[in-house]
Amino acid sequence: MKASRARLFKEYKEVQREKTADPDIQLVCDDSNIFKWTALIKVVSKQKNGGKKKIGPSETPYEGGVFQLAFAVPEQYPLQPPQVRFLTKIFHPNVHFKTGEICLDILKNAWSPAWTLQSVCRAIIALMAHPEPDSPLNCDSGNLLRSGDMRGFQSMARMYTRLAAMPKKG
Amino acid sequence: MQNQDGAVADREKESAVSIPISEVDDWANFADDDIMQQQSAIHAEEAKKIPFVGDKYLLCCNLTVLASYLLYAVTLFQGNSLSVVSLSNTNYPMPMKNGWTVFIIFAILITCGIEKFCYMELQEPLSMLAAEYESGSPILLEKIKVLDQQYAAIRRTRGDGNCFFRSFMFSYLEHILESQDRAEVDRIKGNVEECRKTLQSLGHTDFTFEDFFSLFLEQLECVLQGNEDSIRFSPFFSQDELILRSRDQSISDYVVMFFRFVTSGEIRKRSEFFEPFILGLTNATVEQFCKSSVEPMGEESDHVHITALSDALGVPIRVVYLDRSSCDIGGVSVNHHDFLPTSANKSNAKGGSTVPVKPFITLLYRPGHYDILYPK
Numbered sequence: 001m002k003a004s005r006a007r008l009f010k011e012y013k014e015v016q017r018e019k020t021a022d023p024d025i026q027l028v029c030d031d032s033n034i035f036k037w038t039a040l041i042k043v044v045s046k047q048k049n050g051g052k053k054k055i056g057p058s059e060t061p062y063e064g065g066v067f068q069l070a071f072a073v074p075e076q077y078p079l080q081p082p083q084v085r086f087l088t089k090i091f092h093p094n095v096h097f098k099t100g101e102i103c104l105d106i107l108k109n110a111w112s113p114a115w116t117l118q119s120v121c122r123a124i125i126a127l128m129a130h131p132e133p134d135s136p137l138n139c140d141s142g143n144l145l146r147s148g149d150m151r152g153f154q155s156m157a158r159m160y161t162r163l164a165a166m167p168k169k170g
Numbered sequence: 171m172q173n174q175d176g177a178v179a180d181r182e183k184e185s186a187v188s189i190p191i192s193e194v195d196d197w198a199n200f201a202d203d204d205i206m207q208q209q210s211a212i213h214a215e216e217a218k219k220i221p222f223v224g225d226k227y228l229l230c231c232n233l234t235v236l237a238s239y240l241l242y243a244v245t246l247f248q249g250n251s252l253s254v255v256s257l258s259n260t261n262y263p264m265p266m267k268n269g270w271t272v273f274i275i276f277a278i279l280i281t282c283g284i285e286k287f288c289y290m291e292l293q294e295p296l297s298m299l300a301a302e303y304e305s306g307s308p309i310l311l312e313k314i315k316v317l318d319q320q321y322a323a324i325r326r327t328r329g330d331g332n333c334f335f336r337s338f339m340f341s342y343l344e345h346i347l348e349s350q351d352r353a354e355v356d357r358i359k360g361n362v363e364e365c366r367k368t369l370q371s372l373g374h375t376d377f378t379f380e381d382f383f384s385l386f387l388e389q390l391e392c393v394l395q396g397n398e399d400s401i402r403f404s405p406f407f408s409q410d411e412l413i414l415r416s417r418d419q420s421i422s423d424y425v426v427m428f429f430r431f432v433t434s435g436e437i438r439k440r441s442e443f444f445e446p447f448i449l450g451l452t453n454a455t456v457e458q459f460c461k462s463s464v465e466p467m468g469e470e471s472d473h474v475h476i477t478a479l480s481d482a483l484g485v486p487i488r489v490v491y492l493d494r495s496s497c498d499i500g501g502v503s504v505n506h507h508d509f510l511p512t513s514a515n516k517s518n519a520k521g522g523s524t525v526p527v528k529p530f531i532t533l534l535y536r537p538g539h540y541d542i543l544y545p546k
Contacts, residue, residue, distance in 0.1 A: 003381060003420065010377035078378075079423050079467060105462075112465035113427055114378050114434075 004077040008034045011116055018118070025121045037071035038087070039121050043128060060129050061157035062090070065165030069124065070100075071117060081111035084120060089164035091157040093133045093142035102127070103137045222328045223340045223416040223542075295323055299492075307494050312502040317490070317534075317543075324534060325542040331468035334475065334533070334540045335426040340416050341531040341542050342485060347393040347412055349530075355390055361483050362387065368435040368482075382428035389415065389425060427467065433475050434460040436482035447474050470538070480509040486529035490543060492536045 012034070015027050024044060030036035043062040068087040074080045084107055086100035094103040104127055106115055115123075136142025144153040296318040303310045327333045327340070346355060362383065369379055393412065415421045437444045441456040448459045451472060463469045480487050490506040508529055532543040 003424070007377065007381060014375065014377065079427065109468070110462050110466050112430070112461070112467070113382070114374060114431070114465050116375065116378060 004073065004075055005034060007078050008073060011118070014116070015118060022118065022122070024125070025118065027117055027121060035073040035075075035077075037073065037082075037117055039069040039071065039117070041067050041069065041121055041125055043067070043125070059154075061154045062092075062128050062161050062165070065161040067128075067165050069121065071120075073117075078113035078115075081107045081115075082117060082120065083107070084124070089160055090128075091138065091141050091160040092128060093131045093136040093138050093145055094127060096137045097140075101137060103132075103135055221417055222336055222419075222422045223325065223413060294326075296321060299324060309494050309502070310492065313492055313504045316502055316504050317492070320546060321490075321532070321543045322546045323544040325544070327541055329539050331470045332423075332426045334471035335429040335479075336416070336422065337533050337540045337542045338429065338479065338487065338531060339422070339425045340412070341533070343389055343393050343412055343416075344409065345530050346390065347409065350395060352394060355394055358483055358485065359387065359390070362432075365432045365435050365482055368439045369431060372435060372438055374431075374435075379428075379431045382424050382431055385421065385424045386428040389421070423467065429479055430465055430467070432482045433478045434464040436478040437464065437474065440478075440481075444474055444478065447477075471540070476509050481511045484511045485531065486510045488529040488532045489535050489540075490532060492534060 008029075012029050015029075024042045026040040026042075028038050028040075030038070043060060043065050066088075067090060070085055070087050072083040074082070084102055086095055086102065088100075089097075090100070091097065095101070096103075102124065104123060106112075106120065106123055131141075131145060133142040133145035141153065141156070144156065296314060299317075300311060300314045303314065325337075325340070327336045345351075366379075366383060370376065392415075437448075437460055438456060445456055448454065448456055451474065452459060452463070454462065459474075464475060476487060476489065479485075487509040488506055489509065490504055492504065495505065510529075532545060534541045534543045
């Protein structure tokens with residue numbers, strides 16, 4: 001308990017110090033409870049400087065979205081992983097469509113104290129760019145990808161990004 | 171004795187069930203958290219049946235454990251009529267029929283966080299090992315006889331995937347406690363600093379590992395008697411204290427994790443040396459191997475881990491293999507392998523001379539598990 005608090009406090013200071021280093025991740029600690037954190041992750045275009053945007057299978061349908069994550073840190077942290085879930089609705093094979101639960105090895109058996117809340121956010125961004133359709137939590141999404149229906153997957157995911165992860169226009 | 175064993179086993183079962191998976195109420199917000207926790211819960215339940223580190227004394231140990239439970243319960247709950255009544259109703263040794271009493275006492279103890287007592291295991295003479303294989307392979311039985319001639323006792327560790335690191339931890343600290351070898355402690359501290367630099371140069375943020383490092387160094391200080399710190403913290407640091415600490419999850423797991431960091435750092439620092447061995451084990455790169463098989467708790471250790479840890483800390487380790495590999499015509503012999511640190515590659519070459527050639531840490535390997543052996 002004491003150890004986890006001390007560690008989280010160090011992470012908190014690090015986050016404050018490194019705020020500018022990772023502009024796509026905004027990690028915030030709950031005002032009253034250091035075991036509760038939220039993060040906003042921004043998915044930006046990879047071809048920012050490439051002029052005209054190309055639409056292709058490698059492009060992420062989450063582009064332009066801002067996704068909110070909730071962290072619940074256990075008392076045994078950092079020996080045990082934080083529990084992380086999406087608060088923002090997302091259509092992704094490894095994210096539970098209803099609960100936002102994330103299927104990611106480092107949040108389960110491959111966790112180690114070498115990870116931090118910040119690096120977990122980076123790993124989740126990487127998971128968004130590289131879904132693993134073979135271990136799906138969202139079967140509809142996984143099936144679209146596994147059957148090779150990239151267009152179907154992309155448009156579903158993009159639709160939910162627009163609906164849930166982008167500011168409403170007007 | 172039979173009866174008690176039953177009672178103890180019973181209580182251990184209860185403890186495994188009644189230890190709450192999570193105490194953070196906020197987690198209730200996570201609808202599927204039972205799914206997320208399931209794997210670790212099963213893991214924990216299985217593993218908790220055996221303590222982190224075993225006990226050295228065979229006979230009367232169950233009695234001692236039982237007695238200490240009762241003593242604790244009495245001292246803690248003198249004012250509590252329920253527990254006093256239930257205790258006075260309990261005959262000693264505790265009969266099985268009194269299951270409710272056992273349960274009540276145990277539930278109380280659990281809630282008071284004294285459950286670390288149930289991590290206790292025995293250190294046993296090797297004949298116990300033979301009993302385990304009674305109906306097993308004759309080769310094993312022969313080998314145990316050979317072992318019995320060379321080794322006095324065995325101390326079991328919990329088979330939770332950390333058994334190599336945990337055995338190493340206990341064995342090393344016990345050696346320091348008994349030998350009071352200040353030179354060795356100073357030497358290993360140098361190596362630990364070296365490991366710290368390695369991790370820093372590999373891009374680890376300090377705060378991710380510094381807690382684990384300082385906890386290990388603290389344990390080192392504590393086992394050295396006559397040290398100011400050890401007097402201040404625990405004037406009577408004894409083997410019992412070491413056992414208690416090794417069973418205290420908040421210490422034991424942190425030291426295990428310290429070793430995991432050290433091992434991972436050493437493997438990545440000398441990745442070109444370890445790469446072929448890792449490719450032989452898995453299909454992973456050195457980086458992937460460290461991330462998936464060294465750094466996470468509960469990942470079992472192999473030759474690669476032992477070599478790396480031995481090299482990094484400059485501590486020789488002997489591993490005795492109890493397996494069914496058949497023997498030469500000459501008769502039964504038990505294989506062992508000494509992991510001798512390559513002190514040549516250490517920058518502090520002067521430290522090389524102090525490295526003892528004969529390992530003072532002996533571990534017994536049975537496929538999938540490490541325990542501690544005590545030479546005669």
